[in-house]
Amino acid sequence: MADLRLVSVAKHYAGHTVLHDLSLELGRGELLSLLGPSGCGKTTLLRIIAGFETADGGRVYVGDQDVSALPANRRGLGMVFQAYSLFPNMTAAENVRFGLRLRKVDAGEQRRRAGDMLDLVGLSGHADKYPHQLSGGQQQRVALARALAIRPALLLLDEPLSALDAKVRVQLREEIRRIQRETGITTVFVTHDQEEALSVSDRVAVMHQGRLVQVGTPAEIYDAPTHPFVARFIGTSSRLPASLVDPQDGLIRIHDQHWHAPRARGLAARSALDVFLRPEDVRLEAARQETSSGAMLAGTVRERTFLGAITRLRVDLDAGSPMLADLSTAAAAALPIGARVQACWDPDAMRILPAAADA
Numbered sequence: 001m002a003d004l005r006l007v008s009v010a011k012h013y014a015g016h017t018v019l020h021d022l023s024l025e026l027g028r029g030e031l032l033s034l035l036g037p038s039g040c041g042k043t044t045l046l047r048i049i050a051g052f053e054t055a056d057g058g059r060v061y062v063g064d065q066d067v068s069a070l071p072a073n074r075r076g077l078g079m080v081f082q083a084y085s086l087f088p089n090m091t092a093a094e095n096v097r098f099g100l101r102l103r104k105v106d107a108g109e110q111r112r113r114a115g116d117m118l119d120l121v122g123l124s125g126h127a128d129k130y131p132h133q134l135s136g137g138q139q140q141r142v143a144l145a146r147a148l149a150i151r152p153a154l155l156l157l158d159e160p161l162s163a164l165d166a167k168v169r170v171q172l173r174e175e176i177r178r179i180q181r182e183t184g185i186t187t188v189f190v191t192h193d194q195e196e197a198l199s200v201s202d203r204v205a206v207m208h209q210g211r212l213v214q215v216g217t218p219a220e221i222y223d224a225p226t227h228p229f230v231a232r233f234i235g236t237s238s239r240l241p242a243s244l245v246d247p248q249d250g251l252i253r254i255h256d257q258h259w260h261a262p263r264a265r266g267l268a269a270r271s272a273l274d275v276f277l278r279p280e281d282v283r284l285e286a287a288r289q290e291t292s293s294g295a296m297l298a299g300t301v302r303e304r305t306f307l308g309a310i311t312r313l314r315v316d317l318d319a320g321s322p323m324l325a326d327l328s329t330a331a332a333a334a335l336p337i338g339a340r341v342q343a344c345w346d347p348d349a350m351r352i353l354p355a356a357a358d359a
Contacts, residue, residue, distance in 0.1 A: 002061075003028050003186035004049065004154055009058035011044055011210075018044050020210045021058065026154075031180050031187040033197035036207035037233070042190045043158055045207075049188065050156050051075045062153050078147030078185075082159040084139040086131040092118060092142045093127040099150040117145035120179060137168040144176065148183065155180070155187040161196065173200055194234055198222065206230050228274055228353050237276040238323040241355065244273055252352065255297060255319035263352045272355035279312060281349035282325035287340035299323065301339045304332065315343055 002025040011019040019041050026032050034042040047053040049060055051072030059068045067075050086095050096114040105113075118124050121141040131139055140160060147155060157176070161169045177200045180187050191197050197204050198218040205215045206229070213227040225231035232239065245251040250265035251258060254275060264273070287298060302322075303314035311332035315323045323343055327335070335341060 002026055003030070003063060004188070005061040006045075006049070007059045007061070009045065009048060009055045009060065011041070011048065011053070012056050018210050019048075019055075022212050023058075024205060024212065024215065026186055026188070028186055029184045030202045031177070031189060031200060032203045032205060033189045033191055033201040034205050034207060035191060035194065035197040037192055040207040041210040042192075042207050046156055046158055046188060046190050049154070050077055050079050076150075076153045077156055078150055078152030078154070079156040079158065080140070080143045080147050080160045082162050084131070084136070084143050084163075086139055086142055086146075088131050091128050091130055092123060092134065092145075095131075095142055096146045096149050099146060103150065113149050114145075117149045118142075120148070120182070121145045121175070135168075136164050137172050140164065140172060141175070144179065148179070148185070152185070155185045157187065157189045159190055159192070161191070162193070169196075176200060198234075206233065208233075225276070225351055225353070228355070231274070231276040231351055231353060236279055236324060237351070238279070238282070238321070240275040240277070240321050240323070242273040242275045242352070255317070255321070257297065259347060261347045261350050261352055263348070263350060274353050274355045276351040276353070277323070277345055277349060279324040279326040281345050282323060283344040284313060284315065284325045284327060284335060284341045285344060286335070287342055297323075297343045299341060299343060301335050301337050301341060304337060315341060317343065 004026040006022055006024045008021045008023055009019055010021050022045065034045060036042050044053065048055045051070060055068065059066055062075060087098065093114045096117050097110045100110045100113060115124065118127055121144055123138060123141050126134060126138060161172055164172060173196055189200065201218055203215060204218055204221045206213050206221060208229045214221060214225065214230045221230060221234055225234060231237055240254050242252050242254045244264060245253050245258060250261050252261050252264050252273060297317050297319065299315040299317035301313050302316045305312040309329060310326045311329045313325050313327060313332060313335060315325060317323055325343065
């Protein structure tokens with residue numbers, strides 16, 4: 001049985017549709033990230049799950065219970081917000097105990113659970129400190145401990161790391177994943193950060209303009225996008241306009257060159273396609289060299305971005321499309337700005353989708 005089930009959830013504001021009939025299921029112990037840009041509806045969906053907002057259509061089930069009409073305080077869910085939302089006049093331990101006190105849990109049990117939760121998040125030595133005496137990362141750990149102390153049916157995380165600096169953000173996301181695995185709690189994690197979503201999730205649900213456009217494992221989302229928006233939004237890709245010549249053989253044309261592309265086989269016949277290529281899949285060779293395999297387009301190096309072990313080159317292809325390529329920094333040294341190059345890649349690396357103007 002799914003721990004969370006959404007059935008045709010819809011939401012409208014002032015005649016504008018924010019969520020379009022979303023349906024989704026989470027299995028027990030699963031961590032799913034709702035990933036998308038600002039304004040795509042992910043936080044609205046989380047607030048509907050939590051009970052802070054009411055859907056205009058559809059149902060929300062937690063386990064086998066329809067909680068659509070229940071207020072937030074009767075759903076038994078734990079939530080951690082972007083802002084830490086700690087009570088400034090309470091110590092860390094008192095903050096963790098707050099939800100237990102509201103539920104009239106025995107005082108001894110309150111102390112035991114608060115101690116256990118602070119130990120779980122690595123703050124057992126900070127129980128008597130007030131929020132202003134804790135760092136941002138520590139405050140968010142207290143908020144997480146408070147959400148877990150009530151033993152919620154689900155844990156909901158709304159951009160919990162966005163207020164932290166980069167190093168602390170990486171450390172805390174690893175801690176959240178460790179804690180989620182140790183407790184086995186089913187979790188919904190809202191984020192606009194691709195790296196966060198791909199690194200902590202069992203599955204990722206990508207949202208675009210109020211719709212779920214793809215749900216899958218991080219590897220599926222990255223390697224096999226099924227929607228043009230996903231191909232553009234996840235990671236970094238170059239997009240080349242193409243056309244499908246023969247869907248049975250997977251023959252496509254890019255800038256008047258033809259080759260067989262395995263991922264094009266079986267596509268419905270249509271004239272316009274988009275081919276997406278990751279920078280790490282592109283090879284660059286000096287134009288005077290010849291290559292005997294793979295696709296090949298000529299162009300000129302226009303930009304170089306040093307990224308440590310690799311350098312990212314932007315090549316303006318003669319046919320008019322820009323292309324990114326990641327090379328080892330040593331190899332990139334031989335291709336200065338202005339160098340004429342050939343861009344090569346394995347046809348298996350191409351992600352091929354019907355062209356979409358709104359991607």
